[in-house]
Amino acid sequence: MNRRTFLSTAALGAASTALYPLSSSAQRPKAGDTPSESFDPWIEIHAPNLAHNVREVSRAAGKRPILAVIKNNGYGLGLATIARQMEPLPEVDGFAVVKLDEAVTLRDRDVKKPVLLMGPFTTPDLSTLTARNIMPMVYTPIGADLERAAATLPHPLDIHVCVDTGIGRVGVPYTEAAPLIRDLAARPNVRIAGVMMTFTEDEAFDQEQLKRFTALTGELSSSGIALGRRHAASSYTFFQHDNAWLDMVRPGMILYGVFPSPPFRKGSKIDLRPAVGLKTRVAFVKKIAAGTSAGYERAYVAKADTWLATLPVGHTDGWPRVAAKGARVRINQRLYPVIASVSASHTIVEIGAEQTVKVGDVATMFDWNDGSRPEDVAGASGASVYDLLMHLNPLLPRYLMTEEK
Numbered sequence: 001m002n003r004r005t006f007l008s009t010a011a012l013g014a015a016s017t018a019l020y021p022l023s024s025s026a027q028r029p030k031a032g033d034t035p036s037e038s039f040d041p042w043i044e045i046h047a048p049n050l051a052h053n054v055r056e057v058s059r060a061a062g063k064r065p066i067l068a069v070i071k072n073n074g075y076g077l078g079l080a081t082i083a084r085q086m087e088p089l090p091e092v093d094g095f096a097v098v099k100l101d102e103a104v105t106l107r108d109r110d111v112k113k114p115v116l117l118m119g120p121f122t123t124p125d126l127s128t129l130t131a132r133n134i135m136p137m138v139y140t141p142i143g144a145d146l147e148r149a150a151a152t153l154p155h156p157l158d159i160h161v162c163v164d165t166g167i168g169r170v171g172v173p174y175t176e177a178a179p180l181i182r183d184l185a186a187r188p189n190v191r192i193a194g195v196m197m198t199f200t201e202d203e204a205f206d207q208e209q210l211k212r213f214t215a216l217t218g219e220l221s222s223s224g225i226a227l228g229r230r231h232a233a234s235s236y237t238f239f240q241h242d243n244a245w246l247d248m249v250r251p252g253m254i255l256y257g258v259f260p261s262p263p264f265r266k267g268s269k270i271d272l273r274p275a276v277g278l279k280t281r282v283a284f285v286k287k288i289a290a291g292t293s294a295g296y297e298r299a300y301v302a303k304a305d306t307w308l309a310t311l312p313v314g315h316t317d318g319w320p321r322v323a324a325k326g327a328r329v330r331i332n333q334r335l336y337p338v339i340a341s342v343s344a345s346h347t348i349v350e351i352g353a354e355q356t357v358k359v360g361d362v363a364t365m366f367d368w369n370d371g372s373r374p375e376d377v378a379g380a381s382g383a384s385v386y387d388l389l390m391h392l393n394p395l396l397p398r399y400l401m402t403e404e405k
């Protein structure tokens with residue numbers, strides 16, 4: 001569907017799509033509610049695209065299960081919203097987050113599929129994890145603590161062991177991993193549901209890391225130790241090393257429909273469709289004469305007479321300062337360059353000699369349309385697609401675009 005149909009059907013609350021306002025309260029959304037009529041920026045979540053990406057990733061990964069990474073507020077889309085959209089999809093085996101609070105929130109919001117906490121936790125936190133059936137990621141000798149925490153459970157505590165094969169962050173060093181894994185495997189209350197690693201995304205070294213990992217897991221498996229699923233593949237690895245898909249893939253960014261880096265997009269065999277948009281409305285339009293400046297430190301000086309539009313969106317909303325280095329904003333089907341600088345709450349765009357936009361027109365910083373995709377903004381300005389999504393202000397109103405039943 002093109003943008004015009006989407007927006008007009010949204011405005012009429014009709015036909016093939018519906019937009020639901022999402023709020024952190026338990027308020028029930030009403031079908032046909034439209035995006036904010038106010039000037040405040042808002043975020044749209046494209047639910048059909050999200051589901052499409054999940055199916056597409058599963059297909060391309062030879063139907064391997066997907067451990068969906070939804071950390072950092074679901075990459076900016078909204079943690080509970082994303083979990084709720086993905087949970088019914090059979091391709092999604094479970095969810096991974098980094099913050100304890102996010103893991104707990106998922107359970108408090110009734111998410112039932114497995115949840116892996118990839119971030120740190122304290123010994124007392126273990127009772128929070130066991131009470132909510134959250135799997136900890138383990139890489140230190142805490143077997144005794146795990147056993148104690150698991151003692152109250154009617155079943156063993158599922159854990160994933162994180163092995164550092166060269167990235168140097170968390171994880172037991174691969175040279176010391178075998179004794180730790182043997183110790184954990186020997187504990188009756190503990191079950192190893194997975195063994196995982198993270199690549200450095202250095203093309204040649206990744207293969208060395210993979211060798212270290214498969215040597216370790218191969219040796220342990222052949223000595224009869226059950227390791228659960230081996231997983232390593234983030235979005236980058238998904239494209240770069242298909243021999244690293246192992247038993248389960250662990251992507252984030254591609255599920256949201258965004259290519260992690262430009263070479264992967266070009267000629268890609270996988271069809272990713274961005275599932276998120278950042279929009280606002282034109283707040284002010286004015287004409288300035290050649291030689292007139294705009295923005296802090298007079299960062300822009302008009303070469304010719306031109307119309308300028310001010311958008312009430314800025315870096316506090318997650319629209320990065322670097323957008324002024326070449327990003328273009330879509331208004332009424334046309335792309336206009338961001339000029340001067342992006343300040344906390346304002347963005348200025350150059351409209352040109354004709355007044356082609358007016359106050360109240362919808363301005364799209366990025367969405368799913370070609371030319372306005374997050375990758376297009378990133379490519380034109382040097383922004384990172386990760387920053388574009390993950391820095392979206394959690395307080396902005398969010399609307400869910402769904403297919404009408």
Ligand SMILES: *Cc1c(COP(=O)(O)O)cnc(C)c1O
Pocket residue numbers: 069071118198233234235236250251252253254260
């Ligand atoms: C964020 C993260 C991922 C997903 O990364 P993408 O590049 O978004 O696919 C996978 N594994 C770990 C450990 C992560 O922290």
